[in-house]
Amino acid sequence: MAKGKNKTSEDRNNNSRTSNGHKSKQHHVRKGRQETGASTGSGNGEKFPTKLAMWDFDHCDPKRCSGKKLERLGLIKNLRVGQKFAGVVVSPNGKGVVCPDDKEIVESNGAAVVECSWARLDEIPFNKIGGKNERLLPYLVAANPVNYGKPWKLNCVEALAACFAIVGHIDWAELLLENFSWGLTFLKINEELIRVYQKCTDSTSVQKAQDEWLEKIENESKERKQKAQTGDVWMTGNTLQEGLDEASSDSDEDTDEDSDEDSEEDTDEESEEDKPRYDSLGNLIEEEDKEPKYDSLGNLITKTTNLSL
């Protein structure tokens, strides 16, 4: 964390250091460009009702980095490599998932994240950061502009907010997210699932609730597929053909975000044909979801049809 209580926030930006001890890229960003103003939360002079911290590896474009924005707002503390954190560490290195039983730890010691690129996780010295309470997040869908609609790949502010929401502090989740124009959409699109997780107790029960949810959406998806196969296209909606234009809302966004590390990685992911894709509500996007195409005899062109022939 930058020192110098009497300096302006701009001065502090210029002095801030990453977890590696390098000067943060943040000073390139014109202040105020994307800020909507920090929320003070507790109303007693504290910036936030509990501790927020991050190890920042300075991988990301500061303009799109939610961790850096929280730092600019004075809401989050930067940790050094070698420093451990006593609260819940929401991390890809976690073992169990965040659960309502974590509430006390979060209230007394706060929550931390690892600000880095998803594509460069192998560069993170996980043995030198973290703490006793490292957690994964259960299935939730991102609403941030870089990974919109993608499950599990939340950005730092979403990850912190998800942790607070699951332990029952939806108020803290809102306080953080309302600093981002898209922020509250994260709670909206995950509303139902967050309520399910909040009713759980320990990590195992959250994991079980997640698996049941995933099974449910998979079954619904199979059901739609089956209906499509029996020719009930009017009941099942549009059908999607392989070989048709693969344009999706994700790839549109990625074009906008093309200088971001995470967006490059998104392009790779879309080329992995076997990976299931989800819409913004977490529903599995099926092959059958695009407009039906018919051949000259009026037959439905199926998945196996090569349209370029």
Ligand SMILES: C[S@@+](CC[C@H](N)C(=O)[O-])C[C@H]1O[C@@H](n2cnc3c(N)ncnc32)[C@H](O)[C@@H]1O
């Ligand atoms: C990989 S960084 C990407 C940050 C992004 N550049 C941003 O602007 O915030 C996201 C961090 O949020 C936390 N996180 C997000 N999704 C997670 C999940 N499903 N399980 C555990 N931690 C997660 C981790 O600390 C992770 O390192």
